[in-house]
Amino acid sequence: MSLTGSPRPADSNRAFGPKGADDIASTASTAPDGKPHHDEVDVIVDAWASVRPGLDTTPLEVLSRISRIARRLDQARNAVFTEHELDGWEFDVMSALRRAGEPFELSPGALVQKTLVTSGTMTNRVDGLERRGFVSRQPSPSDRRGVLVRLTPAGLRAVDAAFDALLHHERRLLAGMDDDARAHLAASLRTLLTAVES
Template identity: 55%
Template sequence: MEVFSRVSRLARQLDLRRRQAFLAHGLEPWEFDVLSALRRAGAPYSATPGSLMTELLVSSGTMTNRIDRLEDQGLVVRSPSPHDRRGVQVSLTDAGKERVDHALGELVRVERDLLAPLDDAHRDELANLLRRVLIPLDS
């Protein structure tokens, strides 16, 4: 219980601080998730709605709603797929790229602060121990 209680408390703190970091940049956590998935795709920062849906583990309807809302804010744009006439690509706008980059910088700062009590060796050790616990769960 000692381990999982602490992991749970840390997860709650991380969630709370992530939300605060994103809100400081005008984003909800789900908005950050979509924008960062596009950012990770690399230039030209685009993906199909289906690939976003798979990566973010949401339904088709949820993904459509999220894209609609981000498009209304000018953070993403839909365009015809260059590979499939029936397909659509979702791409970051310059405003979307700027917003997610700033929010990511804030997130990195928050995560660094959470781990500040650990030196590099302890952070590496913690990462390795957590990886060992998670490997069987991810298969």
């Protein structure tokens, strides 16, 4: 992945955005009546209830929280990639190659499918990764005119190091949940994602 050029976080908590993980966990807001809210979504839902009392705002209870979590995760992941001098799109391409197993290679078409970008965008991304020495183009043994994109040893080291750091940060985000709670949440989110994607 390429250098982002953005400044590195001052400390590990910066990977969680403007506030550290502990700050986020302890943050609470207060309503006008003095009763504490658990999070900002409660504030939003209560505000809508006060101006539109007959409106069913229950979807916000789930989807607004998912939206806010997604923004926090983007901040966390971008910070991790920046620490490893990578861009997110570079990690996406290299991790797709890494997951393919040895010899860590895929066709450009397979990479397009796995990363959900256009073929033109993928060509540019492979060019950039090749310039950095993270991937190489190899002739396809089954198609004389085709090529395969292969992860180099340098690319393998880079993607593994970034992924290890990413998992470390994301374990911290989930540290307040026990195994059963995480499994239940994963199952619920799987059900929701299946419904949304269908």
